[in-house]
Structure formats: structure tokens, C-alpha cells
Amino acid sequence: MRNVSAVRYCSLSFALCLIMWTNTAVIAQVSTENDPNPFVLAQLVVEPGKMVQGEIIVNSVNGDTSTFIPVTVLHGSQEGPVLSLIAGVHGSEYSPILSMQKLPLLVDPSNLSGTVIIVHIANMPAFTGRTIYFGPNDLKNLNRSFPGNPSGTVTERIAFELTTHVIKPANYVIDIHSGDANESLRPSYSAYYAEAGSEEVVRESERIAMAFGLSTVVQFAGSYDSVNDAIYTSAQAVTLGIPAMDVESGELGVIGDRYVSPITKGVLNVMRELDMIEGKLELPESPLIIADRTRVYSEHSGIWYADPLVRTGDYVTQGTRLGVITDYFGNELETVTAPASGVLLILFGTPPVNTGDPIVVIGKVGEP
Numbered sequence: 001m002r003n004v005s006a007v008r009y010c011s012l013s014f015a016l017c018l019i020m021w022t023n024t025a026v027i028a029q030v031s032t033e034n035d036p037n038p039f040v041l042a043q044l045v046v047e048p049g050k051m052v053q054g055e056i057i058v059n060s061v062n063g064d065t066s067t068f069i070p071v072t073v074l075h076g077s078q079e080g081p082v083l084s085l086i087a088g089v090h091g092s093e094y095s096p097i098l099s100m101q102k103l104p105l106l107v108d109p110s111n112l113s114g115t116v117i118i119v120h121i122a123n124m125p126a127f128t129g130r131t132i133y134f135g136p137n138d139l140k141n142l143n144r145s146f147p148g149n150p151s152g153t154v155t156e157r158i159a160f161e162l163t164t165h166v167i168k169p170a171n172y173v174i175d176i177h178s179g180d181a182n183e184s185l186r187p188s189y190s191a192y193y194a195e196a197g198s199e200e201v202v203r204e205s206e207r208i209a210m211a212f213g214l215s216t217v218v219q220f221a222g223s224y225d226s227v228n229d230a231i232y233t234s235a236q237a238v239t240l241g242i243p244a245m246d247v248e249s250g251e252l253g254v255i256g257d258r259y260v261s262p263i264t265k266g267v268l269n270v271m272r273e274l275d276m277i278e279g280k281l282e283l284p285e286s287p288l289i290i291a292d293r294t295r296v297y298s299e300h301s302g303i304w305y306a307d308p309l310v311r312t313g314d315y316v317t318q319g320t321r322l323g324v325i326t327d328y329f330g331n332e333l334e335t336v337t338a339p340a341s342g343v344l345l346i347l348f349g350t351p352p353v354n355t356g357d358p359i360v361v362i363g364k365v366g367e368p
């Protein structure tokens with residue numbers, strides 16, 4: 001990881017930077033302030049002020065399936081942080097993928113400080129196979145497969161390539177999701193680990209999560225003893241010492257602008273916060289902070305009927321009826337009620353339900 005605070009500081013004032021770096025005897029970096037080196041990602045070489053699009057190759061192992069990860073790299077003509085944006089970890093979450101189609105058109109690398117790595121579709125097998133949660137080849141969840149394994153299954157190899165080429169070179173990572181194709185999810189929110197990583201990593205993660213500018217911010221609980229325990233994309237980043245955040249915007253495979261545009265705006269907001277581009281941040285006055293989340297896991301396999309009176313984004317009180325599970329003949333097996341009061345963040349929106357599925361997520365509202 002680069003020295004994040006030094007990079008940020010120096011983008012503000014070249015003169016101040018010169019003094020600071022002179023004192024720490026890193027003169028060579030100062031001379032490249034307005035003339036950064038080419039950026040190298042796998043086999044892609046990006047000159048300053050240019051954009052390159054290409055693929056990270058995920059090779060076959062022992063005759064197993066191979067795949068690729070489509071990426072765009074925008075390398076600024078000025079020094080600055082490396083920001084990695086990852087869409088499509090879940091291949092049927094479309095609003096992040098569509099937002100990342102638009103972003104290269106909105107960022108001019110000749111007016112950019114730093115480097116943006118855009119992963120358009122992290123999980124190509126899941127995208128082309130139209131699967132939720134899991135890749136179709138090995139039935140593994142990419143967002144539970146970090147740091148990955150170069151000789152593992154295709155999902156584990158994708159995770160390894162992302163860790164190597166997208167997470168480790170970054171100063172900041174944004175992992176962008178929506179409700180999966182079976183999930184209602186509202187409101188759109190950003191999220192960060194409030195306990196994982198060093199104090200500076202937590203502070204910087206919070207900084208970008210707030211700068212993203214959504215009106216709801218979730219604080220993830222928990223921390224990780226090692227990178228092998230940090231199986232989630234952004235958990236891998238923070239455990240490696242790289243500030244990171246998640247985004248959730250969109251639901252049920254819907255591709256409307258109401259879900260795509262908040263992602264695009266949020267990413268540009270973060271780039272402004274990090275002094276990568278010019279412009280004023282657009283922020284809500286006082287975002288709702290969700291400090292804790294409660295889940296309901298299905299106790300049966302069968303057919304799920306969400307209650308027509310409740311909607312994601314509603315505030316529900318403990319005991320509110322959220323839906324019913326029946327067997328495959330229509331006989332009721334289980335009534336699902338809210339185990340706690342809070343904002344109904346996620347609710348299954350399609351009929352299939354399996355024992356152990358997380359059918360409900362409720363966010364408890366914390367201190368502002």
C-alpha cells in the first residue's frame with residue numbers, strides 16, 4: 001500500500017509536498033508529480049493521461065474452465081491514489097455492472113489525479129450463466145472465496161486474480177453490489193467495516209463510505225485475524241490494510257436509472273473526496289446510520305410469499321408479519337415475523353426458498 005495520507009496531502013499542494021518529501025528523503029517521487037509512470041495491470045500498460053481496456057485472464061487448471069475479467073484502467077496525468085471499483089462479484093446484480101459501463105465516459109484521464117481500475121464484471125461465469133449467489137461451475141460464492149487460490153476452482157481462481165491485480169495495487173477499494181436477482185433491497189446504501197483493520201483504515205473506509213453520498217450507511221461488525229479469514233471482497237482489502245467500502249443499490253435484476261445513477265454519482269463523489277477529480281461533493285444532510293443488522297434464516301424449503309403490506313425501506317417493529325413459507329403443495333409451514341425493530345433492508349422477492357436462506361435483513365438504527 002502506498003502512503004495514502006502523503007498522496008492525498010501532496011495532491012493539494014506541490015510546494016508543501018516538496019518540503020514534506022524533502023524531509024523524508026523521497027525526492028525521486030516528487031520529480032514525477034506531473035509526469036507519473038505508466039501503470040501496469042497484468043499484461044496491460046497504461047500511459048499517463050490514457051485509458052486502456054482489456055482482460056485479466058483466469059487460466060484453466062487441470063482442464064477446468066477458464067474465464068476472464070473485463071477491466072478498464074484510467075491512468076491520470078497527475079499523481080494520486082489508485083481507486084479500484086469492482087462490479088459483478090455477483091453476476092446477476094446488474095445496476096453496478098451498468099453503472100461501470102457509463103463511468104469511463106465520465107472520467108477524462110488527462111484531467112485525472114491517480115488511477116481508476118474498473119472491474120466491469122468480476123464473475124463472468126455467473127453473469128453469462130445468469131446465476132444468483134454462486135458461480136455455475138463450482139457452486140461457490142465469489143464473495144466468500146477470498147483471498148482465492150491459483151490452483152483452486154474457477155471461482156477461487158477469479159478471487160486470486162482480483163486479489164493480485166485489483167485489490168493489492170489499490171489505495172482504496174469499492175465493492176459494488178445490489179440485491180441479487182431474488183432480493184428486494186431498499187434503500188440503496190453504502191457500508192464499511194467499523195472494526196476491521198487499523199484505526200487509519202477504519203477512518204479512511206468511513207470517509208469514503210460517507211463521501212459516496214447515499215442517505216443510508218451501514219457499519220459492518222467484526223474483524224478478521226488473517227487474510228484467509230477475510231473471505232469477503234472488502235474484508236480482504238481492509239485486512240490487507242487497504243481502506244474499502246461496499247455499495248448496495250438495486251434489486252431483483254431491475255436495471256432502472258433509479259438504481260444505476262446513485263452508483264455513478266457516488267463513485268464520482270468519492271473521486272472528488274480523494275482529490276482525483278475536481279468538483280463539489282453532493283451529500284445528504286444527515287445520513288441514517290445502521291449500526292447492526294439482524295437476519296432471519298428460513299427453517300424450511302418451499303415457496304416464499306412476501307407479505308404484500310410490507311416493503312423494503314419500511315421501518316418495521318418487532319413482530320411485524322413479513323411473509324409465509326408453504327410446502328410445494330401450498331400448505332403453510334412457517335410465518336416469518338420481524339425479530340427486531342428497524343429498517344427492512346432486504347426481503348426475498350421471488351418464490352424459491354431453501355432451508356438456511358437469509359430471507360430477511362433488518363437494520364437497527366444507530367447513533368448519528
Ligand SMILES: [Zn+2]
Pocket residue numbers: 089090093177178180
Ligand atoms: Zn452481491
